[in-house]
Amino acid sequence: MIRGTIKVAEESCKGCELCIGACPQDSLGLSDKINVKGYRFVRLVQDNCTGCVNCALVCPEAAITVYRQKKTTVKREPVAVGV
Amino acid sequence: MIRGTIKVAEESCKGCELCIGACPQDSLGLSDKINVKGYRFVRLVQDNCTGCVNCALVCPEAAITVYRQKKTTVKREPVAVGV
Amino acid sequence: MKSHEIIIAGFGGQGVLSMGQIIAYAAMIEKKEASWMPSYGPEMRGGTANCIVIVSESKISSPIVSRFDSAIVLNQPSMEKCDSKVKPGGILVYEKSAILQPPKRDDIEVLAVPALQEAVRLNKKQIANMILLGAFLERRPIVKPETVIEALTSVLPERHHHLIPLNKQGLLLGIEFGYSKHTVVA
């Protein structure tokens, strides 16, 4: 399994939960904390993210940055991946 | 041959000649006289009109009244004829 | 002449508007002030057309006036409109063949010009309006005939310049006619 992770810009997240549904790994969940805008933001709830970018693709706030384990063989442009 | 005739409202006619082209009998032609609007108006030039209404149908000025020999058998509304 | 106000009226296609333009151009060439104002009424083409030309020694105020020193009339409907608008002492020049009822005013000069007939005689229908213009200018020398010829070069598009001699002929014919009739004051 490829290893990945994500970072959520907590102050941008509006807790819409669309990323949660889009994650094939069920890695995401809402935090119990709320941000200044009053939203419960999203965070990883399992350590099984594969870096598939699905969550980031559907995020309306562009709040998610996705990281993935470097493959040593193939080189790719950071942003164009998977889209 | 059915006998018919037409009357042209000379002051309405604008000499567009469309009726002339539409007459299957070549019954129509432009007068040498001009009306007050400055147009040479149309008149019968042959006595062979059949009352087919073609000329009236295409006249943009509604300037032509068409008459036709009465048929004794069929009765019809004056205006609806042939249209 | 301080200011001379002319209306020219007839059917579209009779050259009414260009007659007016020629006078205005000629006036400009002679360093006079001139304005030309076409009617832009509701009538579609095929209806009547007219223009008002004012030639003046000084700046022209309104380009639209309602009473005229001169009228050149090319059809019956226009006659009915223009007739009464000529100032007493003014002139009304008209195309003879087009007018059924000549004006009955006795306080203006009336000149019937058989321009179309003359033009047809010469087999040059299109110069009828120049004949009218010539006759008019002979009676009211607002601009010089030479300048009119010069003006033609500006008014006519390049591709029609070969017609200038013809137009000149028409103009001269009209001048002659106007001269010969100069006693006929109605």
Next chain:
Amino acid sequence: MKSHEIIIAGFGGQGVLSMGQIIAYAAMIEKKEASWMPSYGPEMRGGTANCIVIVSESKISSPIVSRFDSAIVLNQPSMEKCDSKVKPGGILVYEKSAILQPPKRDDIEVLAVPALQEAVRLNKKQIANMILLGAFLERRPIVKPETVIEALTSVLPERHHHLIPLNKQGLLLGIEFGYSKHTVVA
């Protein structure tokens, strides 16, 4: 009381607008003048909502004012906006659980109400705003609690009338809370 100006602010969905309406209605029932002015700013739903309520003995001039006698605040962003707009000597009532940084002003009365906590305790989340309202009205008796209950009948659509007893309960709870804290002046 000549005129009392209140701002109520929070997130949409917290019942901010209807709290204001209830006060206005109650004032009307008590034959006072009242105006209610919602904010209709650019923010989409999900953003903040607020309304200004003015209750007065005489005709109300501007329904929008920028300084308030009282503020009822239901979230942090609103706290930042409202805090400074309360007139000295005024009161600021707020939902305790929603506020991270309570106001630091010492020239106004500040009352933190754990309304949500109380409501959750009773398993009736929706009465939190009535608790706040009760607490506020206990400190500033602009309208009578009885009239508030009466007003509810007008504000709530028919199909929600069965909720009136519940709301009443919330209101009384709030009054109690307000009374018990009446010495706590920040």
Next chain:
Amino acid sequence: MEIPVATNGMEVVYRKPSTLTETPFHYCPGCGHGVAHRLLMEVVEEMGIQEKTIGVAPVGCSVFAYHYMNIDMQEAAHGRACAVATGIKRVMPDRFVFSYQGDGDLAAIGTGETIHTVNRGENILVVFINNAIYGMTGGQMAPTTLLGMVTSTTPYGREQPVMGFPLKITDLIAQLPGSYYVTRQAVHTPATVRKTKKAFRTAFEYQQHKKGTCFVEVVSNCPSGWKMTPVESNEWMEKNMFPAYPLGDLKVPHPILSQV
């Protein structure tokens, strides 16, 4: 030669309908507007609905339609005839309401109103006179002007990259669920005249039965704008307009539905 006209023993088989006023048309010689006016009014006369018909005139050469049609009429602002007709129909749903519009009016400035009126299925008749030019203002390009066609605003012929394609608005109209009957006709020959009249009648009958919007395009001429004689203009129209705007029905109800 003067042919004597004797009408004794004869009956009138065609006359100007009583639903046209005595006012002579101001249209140029040979212009199709006159024929379209007459046919519409013949249908109103024949259906006996003069009392129940309200027309809307556009801004365009037919702006004075109310001087000719002997029915109650309203003159709409340029492009808004469909909106005006909607206003009328909504408050008088039992009246026969039609708008009569040129291509500039209906398909340029009025595009929005036209499309939305039809899309609502407003129960009116829209008569659309397509002469591929702005007649009234002196021959400028219309939305329906053909590619290559010279007008006073396409002096080098209409070119797509500058002035776009001819807009086949009737084709769009036929796509809309609100249109019930959409047809394209002409008025330059006895045969086309008969068909157009039939189309008007059909449209009014559908209106009576509240079927939705009926849309009758009349491909027509503009001898003045095209700078041709009337006879030439009709020939040019057949040769150039009809291939681009082929005559015929674009949308007709299923035979069962059309049992009005």
Next chain:
Amino acid sequence: MEIPVATNGMEVVYRKPSTLTETPFHYCPGCGHGVAHRLLMEVVEEMGIQEKTIGVAPVGCSVFAYHYMNIDMQEAAHGRACAVATGIKRVMPDRFVFSYQGDGDLAAIGTGETIHTVNRGENILVVFINNAIYGMTGGQMAPTTLLGMVTSTTPYGREQPVMGFPLKITDLIAQLPGSYYVTRQAVHTPATVRKTKKAFRTAFEYQQHKKGTCFVEVVSNCPSGWKMTPVESNEWMEKNMFPAYPLGDLKVPHPILSQV
């Protein structure tokens, strides 16, 4: 549970594009506008055309698009984005010009401008966000509102006899000779997001090669206007919007032509 985020040894495979500003979107939680904005700007970033792109924002929820998109932009009057884009493109034909419009903006008040811009084949990209409602003004009926759908101006559900049919404007657009590439997409799942981004890219590439108008409809949600949670709104959209507005290409150039 707090999951530690360690990124050592990892590379960024998705991040907010640099062509978006730092300003957070004002959109409601879950609103598709944000995704559409991001995709458009990703394409601009990837094609390296930030310097040559000029956008036109509408009046609608996306009225503030210029606060988010880090490119030169103009805010158009309600419905006029296509006309504004035409004005820009005509004087700067080598720039990439797009308009971004909601259904009210593009298909109600702007119908005329939309149709004529496309019919001229104006060499721009039109992005059309169809959420079947007026988001910005608080949930009124849009031209694309479905029959039976409750909005604040169709409180009993949209009924055709009163408020007309849903307007499938993209279908009309595809009919026009000026449109080159017309497609209908969505932005609610990873797969649809990928396709929409592809569509934007394709459109910009066609624009580069002066192919005419490209038109990308994005069927989207409006959780607030529809009064649903974001997740519900997407479900509702799939169930109700997609049958009426099926996703897919409506017009694609012949493979040979599309060799851009």
Next chain:
Amino acid sequence: MSTEPEKPRMMKGNEALAEAAIRAGLQAYFGYPITPQSEILEYFTVEMPKRGGVALQAESELAAINMVYGAAAAGARAMTSSSSPGISLMQEGLSYMASAQLPCLVVNVSRGGPGLGTIQPAQSDYFQATKGGGHGDYHLIVLAPSTVQEMADFVFDAFRLAERYRNPAMILADGALGQMMEKVVLPPEGSLPRTEKPWATTGKPPWRERNYITSLYIEPDEMEGINLQLQKKYAEMQKEVRYQEVDTDDAEILVVAFGLAARIAQNAMEQARERGIKVGLLRPITLYPFPHEAIGNLTRNVVSVLVVEMNAGQMVEDVRLAVNGRRPVHFKGRMGGVIPSPEEVLEAIESVAESYRIPQE
């Protein structure tokens, strides 16, 4: 229709206006959403189907005003509403309706401009409303409410005047008046009788000539005739002028303000009187016809005039024309959706008072 007297209700200005319109016998409403007045359209879409009238969301403001044209010309009591940018789009239509002499009601719940501006309340459409934002010499009848009660009441007045003079009428309100709730007693349904409209296009019966509605008179003489007719009508309308005076008897400073601004000014005035400054208020209720005479008369007794508006100074021109140089006319305005506070108006009053050194008792 109950015979009980109406009970007071708390209503939004927009809704009170819409309900009043239905009670005033409105037959057709056509409109397009725009903040801050979409509630009017929304109210009608809820109520009209139940109460037998037409409520149609048009595809644009242009379509809406022209639908009103059609309906009004067919004899119906018809209206539309919008806010500033939408009203700008209606200018051609309004000019047509004024020319064709069609009665109707247009409501402008205006907001701060120019351009897309802001959605907050403003009075910067005064010129557009009163001078004629469209082309040609025409006027709308313009009423300016200042309370929710007047939002309701003026619908009746507007229709009454519109039909009496065959002229479009406008209610010029602002966003605050539209959005706020206040006590209102609604006028009873059916209390506005229908007007005979023999000119309406309802279908030509055999016994009358056809009716046609037009604004086209191609001959200038004819068109001037129409204009003379309009001007005569406008002259007659002057008798409909309405305004409210508060404490003008002994006033030394006259404040002139309309709509919401007048309420704020009145508050300021009361405060000023407490400080011994003798201030009176004149609130024009009809902005067209404008109370020129009343202001002219009043200014004979005052030292100075202060105009307060939520704009850059528009009505102040009409006040100056009324005062005609007899007294200095000062102006206090806020723009772009900012509502002046009573305090700043008070300040303006005080500075006017000071400059003329009115002794403060």
Next chain:
Amino acid sequence: MSTEPEKPRMMKGNEALAEAAIRAGLQAYFGYPITPQSEILEYFTVEMPKRGGVALQAESELAAINMVYGAAAAGARAMTSSSSPGISLMQEGLSYMASAQLPCLVVNVSRGGPGLGTIQPAQSDYFQATKGGGHGDYHLIVLAPSTVQEMADFVFDAFRLAERYRNPAMILADGALGQMMEKVVLPPEGSLPRTEKPWATTGKPPWRERNYITSLYIEPDEMEGINLQLQKKYAEMQKEVRYQEVDTDDAEILVVAFGLAARIAQNAMEQARERGIKVGLLRPITLYPFPHEAIGNLTRNVVSVLVVEMNAGQMVEDVRLAVNGRRPVHFKGRMGGVIPSPEEVLEAIESVAESYRIPQE
């Protein structure tokens, strides 16, 4: 571009204006046909393709003004033209452009209204042009030519002012000026330098922040800021005021008229002087900014003022505001496309003279 001095030509006002615009470096024209100005559009469709500019017949006036918005905001010298009803349709767009501070030229070759009206010349769009027919507090720069020469010249002035102040400018002519031919010496091509437009949306290079053009400022305070900026600009613009005085030195009656009406008034004035009535003429050339001060100053020396307009009395309000009650202001107007004759203006002058018993020498 020849270096020979231009020869005078006879040209229609509409064509002179269009040719002048090309010489003024016009980059894009968008318009829709309407009498009496379609020649402008037609001229551009002939010439622009040859001379490297854009000429597009839009689908409507609404589209046209918004195309101008787009082109102007992208930094191009852009214009549109129309006549009264078409200009009414542009009011929203003009308000937007004024708010977004976009320079452009809008030409109104106006005709008699209201409504569809007549196609004959009129001046009844004065209010619309000068007060702002659209919503919000804004002004156009308005120039009123009175000769074909000025139809050409003012295009240069209009663009110069528009770009200097980042504000839309209008040339308010009338049908007669558009249709008539007169002598004109055209200004040389290329004589109007391009203005730097760092605010234009031309594509964001890395070295500057993005440019965006908007008129939306949702916070009232911000929107008021924009308004204050606009008002400041309008105040500055006052120095651009232009007018023509004829024989005002010894005038006892001051006639004020603009455009075509001023020519007629001048003729009347000359006749009046022949009869010994001392009349002077002030012709406002900029209608906005309006020559308030000049008129104010002049009226100190005259007995009375007469305003002549081809409308029901619009500019007369501005004259009254300028005169501010110091002298009586009379009005003579014709409406609906009727052009007053010099004789009737003379009559009006005489009756004014009589009522003040100015001794006729």
